[in-house]
Amino acid sequence: MKKIAISKKIYASILEHANNELPNEACGLIAGTEDENTRTIEKVYMLTNVDKSPEHFSLSPSEQLLTVKDIRANGLKLLGNWHSHPSSPSRPSAEDIRLAFDRSMSYLILSLMNRNEPVLNSFHIENGTSTQEEIYFTGE
């Protein structure tokens, strides 16, 4: 299982966007580089939650397409997606697991259940099972 490296700056931008989207779930994509041990998030993309719901999210396919193109143009790799849980813990729900079709992705979940103590976790999801990936924070 690979570790996930994320800068404090990128984490702060995810947190800010998720807070701005409350009470709805926020979502997006993460891109970066990876070696045999670590996935390093270099860029985060905020996408529209077309469900506009506090309990569900779906990424906009047209924004997904634009994002994939931008990721390639920046010489990066799509590493996964992220979404927020406004009022539930940072763990994949049954629906998150059922709809995680790409086992090559990391699935990051930011819980805002306790607004003063947000929690970000990352998961590998495959064959209906989720496994937590270690996240560590880097730099500013």
Added chain:
Amino acid sequence: MLITVSGEKKEYAEGLTVTELIAQEKVEMLEYVTVSLNEEFLQRENFDNQKLNDGDVVEFLYFMGGGK
């Protein structure tokens, strides 16, 4: 002919359809995949008849979503 699939240029037989490309690329969970051809999203019912041409750019995008 050369087609760019998910950012990678590859050689394919002339006259290939989108359905045949999907099979060759072993795309899984097709019901949850959106296909774009030259930045236009394709309707699923057109996959069988949509022939690909040299220089085309195809993307397979998995649905990404979930819930609490």
